[in-house]
Amino acid sequence: xxxxxxIAKSTNPGPxxxxxxxxxxxxxxxxxxxxxxxxxxxxxxxxLLGQLALDGVGRLSWQFLSSYPSRFPDQAGILSAWIxxxxxxFLTALTAVPLGVGAAIYLEEYAPRNWMTDLIEINIxxxxxxxxxxxxxxxxxxxxxxxxxxxxxLTAGLTLGMLILPMVIIATRxxxxxxxxxxxxAAYALGATKWHTVKDHVVPYSLGGILTGLILALSRAIxxxxxxxxxxxxxFIAFLPHTPWKSEAPFVSADWLFDPFTVMPIQMFNWVSRPxxxxxxxxxxxxLILLVMTLAMNAVAIAIRARFRKRIQW
Amino acid sequence: xxxxADTQDALKAAAKDLSFYYGPVQALKSVSLGxxxxxxxxxxxxxxxxxxxxxxxxxxMHDLYPGNRYEGQLLLYPDQINLIxxxxxxxxxxxxxxxxxxxxxxxxxxxxxxxxxxVRIRGISQRQELDRIVEHALRDAALWPDIKDRLxxxxxxxxxxxxxxxxxxxxxxxxxxxxLFDEPTSxxxxxxxxxxxxxxxxxxxxxxxxxxTHNMQQAARVSDYTAFMYEGRLIExxxxxxxxxxxxxxxxxxxxxGRFG
Numbered sequence: 001x002x003x004x005x006x007i008a009k010s011t012n013p014g015p016x017x018x019x020x021x022x023x024x025x026x027x028x029x030x031x032x033x034x035x036x037x038x039x040x041x042x043x044x045x046x047x048l049l050g051q052l053a054l055d056g057v058g059r060l061s062w063q064f065l066s067s068y069p070s071r072f073p074d075q076a077g078i079l080s081a082w083i084x085x086x087x088x089x090f091l092t093a094l095t096a097v098p099l100g101v102g103a104a105i106y107l108e109e110y111a112p113r114n115w116m117t118d119l120i121e122i123n124i125x126x127x128x129x130x131x132x133x134x135x136x137x138x139x140x141x142x143x144x145x146x147x148x149x150x151x152x153x154l155t156a157g158l159t160l161g162m163l164i165l166p167m168v169i170i171a172t173r174x175x176x177x178x179x180x181x182x183x184x185x186a187a188y189a190l191g192a193t194k195w196h197t198v199k200d201h202v203v204p205y206s207l208g209g210i211l212t213g214l215i216l217a218l219s220r221a222i223x224x225x226x227x228x229x230x231x232x233x234x235x236f237i238a239f240l241p242h243t244p245w246k247s248e249a250p251f252v253s254a255d256w257l258f259d260p261f262t263v264m265p266i267q268m269f270n271w272v273s274r275p276x277x278x279x280x281x282x283x284x285x286x287x288l289i290l291l292v293m294t295l296a297m298n299a300v301a302i303a304i305r306a307r308f309r310k311r312i313q314w
Numbered sequence: 315x316x317x318x319a320d321t322q323d324a325l326k327a328a329a330k331d332l333s334f335y336y337g338p339v340q341a342l343k344s345v346s347l348g349x350x351x352x353x354x355x356x357x358x359x360x361x362x363x364x365x366x367x368x369x370x371x372x373x374x375m376h377d378l379y380p381g382n383r384y385e386g387q388l389l390l391y392p393d394q395i396n397l398i399x400x401x402x403x404x405x406x407x408x409x410x411x412x413x414x415x416x417x418x419x420x421x422x423x424x425x426x427x428x429x430x431x432x433v434r435i436r437g438i439s440q441r442q443e444l445d446r447i448v449e450h451a452l453r454d455a456a457l458w459p460d461i462k463d464r465l466x467x468x469x470x471x472x473x474x475x476x477x478x479x480x481x482x483x484x485x486x487x488x489x490x491x492x493x494l495f496d497e498p499t500s501x502x503x504x505x506x507x508x509x510x511x512x513x514x515x516x517x518x519x520x521x522x523x524x525x526x527t528h529n530m531q532q533a534a535r536v537s538d539y540t541a542f543m544y545e546g547r548l549i550e551x552x553x554x555x556x557x558x559x560x561x562x563x564x565x566x567x568x569x570x571x572g573r574f575g
Binding site: 112113180182183184185186187188189190191192193196200201205 | 375
């Protein structure tokens with residue numbers, strides 16, 4: 001090929017054929033390794049779930065959902081456990097969301113950039129890695145002994161709330177940071193205050209990311225056992241907590257907050273540690289229900305997130 | 315010092331020995347510059363000369379980031395407040411001075427909500443009043459015919475040029491006394507650029523305009539006055555026609571004839 005510019009003058013353009021073939025082999029090899037890793041991970045997961053389903057699915061029935069624990073495996077159920085999980089998760093979200101989102105907004109939008117903020121930031125990251133049993137011990141000392149909240153729903157909710165707080169803060173900060181600075185400048189240039197900018201722009205636009213973080217955090221909390229055993233979860237509760245509503249004003253009641261509690265993982269743990277085979281089947285069935293509860297919780301969050309994402313695109 | 319050579323134009327703003335520091339770095343060195351009311355002033359100069367820094371002093375945008383410091387005076391007329399004084403609330407200034415940015419930055423909301431936002435935070439929430447202001451601003455920004463049937467569709471569905479006109483409408487809706495443009499066409503194609511330039515030319519009947527631009531033809535087309543800045547200093551400020559045909563300073567001449575920059 002003739003050329004005046006000298007770029008194409010070389011008689012042998014590009015590297016020799018062998019080099020490209022070699023590179024392509026490496027490419028294929030890596031793709032294969034990746035596929036293998038994914039298949040292995042998936043196979044383990046499918047086996048575990050399949051085993052759980054095989055063991056537990058026969059035990060699923062209305063009776064199982066609506067019965068209290070019993071010393072007879074075929075009469076035992078998870079009524080107090082699943083209601084406990086729902087109530088504890090409600091309290092966990094109620095604690096972690098306002099505190100976590102509030103702290104993240106403060107750190108991202110209001111806090112001065114100095115060594116104190118850096119120190120706080122590092123420590124929040126560290127807190128997210130603290131083993132959950134340590135949170136259990138902290139909660140036992142603080143909520144049960146110091147604040148006299150008892151071995152109650154309130155203590156359980158606060159404990160798990162504290163446990164996932166760092167995760168909520170970190171996820172919220174990431175989501176807030178993803179809002180382009182130009183959008184903030186646009187709001188400020190119109191005369192918006194910091195609060196206007198946060199409430200009308202930063203938080204609405206990062207809500208998708210915040211919810212994603214929240215899903216992950218709550219999914220972790222729903223399966224926690226150790227910290228709740230530490231603060232005194234009971235594994236045999238044959239009654240329901242007080243109802244959160246009542247017939248006379250103000251129609252809501254806080255009595256249930258101080259009732260003793262149990263949750264699904266505790267009930268499963270209790271059943272698994274029994275010698276009788278039938279209880280193990282109960283544990284597998286309870287595991288399936290817990291999975292369904294987790295998925296349902298995630299589905300709700302994903303649906304909310306989709307609603308917000310539809311309106312916001314960069 | 316702040317006088318605008320041989321004209322009767324009233325001042326809208328005037329810098330007097332204005333210096334500005336990003337932390338230890340001095341970005342503006344004792345700039346004194348008058349901005350004529352209801353005229354367009356173009357700020358030109360090579361990258362890093364301080365023209366955008368100067369522009370962002372005019373609505374106190376620098377206050378959003380820590381470590382920035384102003385010195386000297388920047389008076390806003392008619393009340394002659396020194397708008398960079400620490401006693402002056404930057405929000406009060408931004409309520410009077412609007413800004414259009416380099417890249418179109420509409421909010422990820424509907425067209426209507428974009429334009430209405432500045433009005434809402436000024437405390438107007440009556441639907442009819444909002445509708446009226448939004449339509450008026452969109453007409454002024456020459457966007458109304460394009461979008462009047464889809465006011466409530468997302469602003470992100472608009473083209474780049476339309477988005478920039480939406481940003482202009484958003485600023486206009488608040489009734490600013492002065493409108494700052496920071497290279498408003500650098501992300502747009504020539505057709506969209508031409509429409510923005512037409513708009514700027516039309517708008518200066520109503521509002522004082524300051525426009526930063528890298529494009530000297532643009533400065534020549536849209537502005538009445540041009541200020542040439544170099545290394546944080548104001549080198550020359552005069553009527554645009556004179557700046558581009560017969561500048562007093564040899565540095566200005568070299569820049570406008572394309573010998574550097």
